[in-house]
Amino acid sequence: MEGKDLFLMVEAISNEKNISKESVFESLEEALAVATKKQNNIDANVQIDRKTGKFSTFRQWMVIADGENFVDDDGTEFDAELHIHAKDANGVAVDDFVCKPIPTEEFGRIAAQIVKQVIIQKVREIEREVIVEDYTQRVGEVIMATVKRVDRGNVYVDMGGVDGMIPKFDLIPNESIRKNDRLRAYIKEVKSSPRGAQIFLSRTAPEMMIELFEMEVPEISEGVIEIMGASRDPGLRAKLAVKAKDKRLDPIGSCIGMRGARVQAVSNELNGERVDIILWDEDPVQFVINAMAPAEVSSIVIDEDKNSMDIAVEDDQLALAIGRGGQNIKLASRLTHWKLNVMSVSESDNKQAQENQKISDKLAEQLGVDSEVAAVLVDEGFGNIDDVADADATSLETIEEFDASMVEEMQARASDAQLVQAFGDADSFEVLTGVEGVDEDLARALIKADIVTVDNLAELSIDELLDIRNLDKELASTVIMTARENEGWFK
Known part of the structure; x- marks a missing residue:
């Protein structure tokens, strides 16, 4: 093949397959080398001059260390037709090649077929790599x-x-x-x-909806409005959290568009999926309130250790807050990254009363007082021994029926209880951190939840441990199984 014809062929393949000319040349060189090897049972290397199109063929021997019991990567033992010892290589380094020019072969039909197959295979590999690289970006x-x-x-x-x-x-x-x-x-x-x-x-990824809004809303693509998060129940309902960098701009109105044109365009693309536009707020409680729309929230109790919030709504708002099949609360939870528990106001009051009772009973036991006194302390905001011990005595004396001597006695008992608890917590901390997977933060959370021994930890379910601290589910399972193994459950 003349140089001109070669360059025309290379250019045609390059344009058709959208790969570089250099890659085509390298594929052709490799194909010719493979055909030469098979035809002559030698190791060969073919080079094509990029300016003239001239072919140069070299026979090559791989240099191996002297005295080595050599076996090639494909299992081939030392062969004088393929390998050469370092002492005979005229200074060529081990693993390099000694090369000798040989005439370029005139290939027959079978060898030409081999060349064709190798070129097709290499071009396909390069084409695949180009596509992967392009679409990965x-x-x-x-x-x-x-x-x-x-x-x-x-x-x-x-x-x-x-x-x-x-x-x-x-x-x-x-x-x-x-x-x-x-x-x-x-x-x-x-x-x-x-x-x-x-x-x-x-077509179900929340990121798709975000991208569609960026296409439809110029303020988003220009960076004036920022999308802070999204959650979807594909084809049914979705929530999108937005904020405006310019306080004079209404981000919700901008995303909805004139007569709802912008949000409707996105909805149509998502098979009629209804999209609620939510105003993002840096205050997580306010953000949750916004995310629960259209339901109106009466009160929220937040538990940062469990990364959860208990949301109370009026009875007539309960169905709206939960949504069909739990849809509204599920989307709000995904959007805000908080575990949300919705309940009626009466259920919330009952739950709070039960929590207060537990706190009161524990405080009564630690201070050695009756339940009524403990209940009064809890109602006044003194929910643990630290609150009592560290409080200003005058603030406690202002509570009805609490005199100075009674306050002095309670604070002395609270200080003693602090000391006892500190020793107990230190022992529990050491024991719990000895369990593989339990770090210092988890150990403190467990102690706070009255899980003070490995046996206590072993008896927890995965969901109970996740309620105590927000962990990866697999890690929670590993921690519990390790605790059970340490306690001899599997012997």
Whole structure:
């Protein structure tokens, strides 16, 4: 093949497959080297001059250490046709090659077929790498695709010469999709496989909804309005949290658009999914109140250790707060990253009364006073021995029926109880941190929840441990199983 014809062929392959000319040259060199090796049973290297198109072929021997019982990567033992010892290599380093120019082969039909197969294989590999690299950089984009076929619930699409797949669990439930339909999808993941690049798309990811709003709302793409989070029940309902960097701007109104045009455009793309636009707030309690809309919240009790909030609503708001199938509370919880428990005002009052009773009983036991005195202390905001011991005596004396001598006695008992508790907590802390997976923060949370021994820890369920502290579920399981093993449960 003349140089001119070679360059025309390389350029044609490069343009057709969208790969570099250098990659095509390297593939051709490798293909010719493979054919030369098979035809002559030697190790060969072929080089093509990038300016003239001239072929140069070299026979090569791999340099190995003297006296080594050599076995190649493919299991081939020392062969004088393929290998050479370092002492005979004229200073060429071990693992390098001694090369000798040889005439370039005129290949027969079989060798030419080998060249063709190797070139096709190498070009496919390079093409796959180019696609993987290109679409890996595009992960997170929403693209338009055309449906090629639907098979076993999975949708296979054409993204402009490149194939992708939307797995059935990434499709909006009950959405009707047919061949040749055009739809938008979110690039979720890109993988390289022997069969080619695998591009996985999604229509259920919250990120897709965020991208759609960025397309529809100029204020978001310009950075004037910021999307702070999103949660979806695909095809049914979603919540989007937004905030404006300019206080004069209404972020909710901007996202809804004139007569709801902007939010409706997004909803239509998501098969009619209803989207609630929520105002983000840096105060987590206010953010939760906003996220619970349209339900009106009466009160909230927050537990930072458990990362949870108990939300109380009036009876006529309870169904609205929970939503159909728990939809509203579930989306609000995902959006705010808090575990939300919704209940009626009466249920909240009962729960609070029970909590106060537990606190009161514990305080009564520690101070050696009757339950009525302990209940009065709790009602006045003195819920533990630290509150009592560290309080200003005059603040306690202002409580009805509490005189100076009574306050002095209670504070002395509280100080003694603090000392006893400190010794007990120190012992428990040492014991609990001895369990693999229990760090210092978890140990403190366990002690605060009256889990003071390994046996106490072993008796917990995973959900009970997660209620005490927000952990990874797998870690919680490991901690409990380790505690049970330490306590001899499996002997």
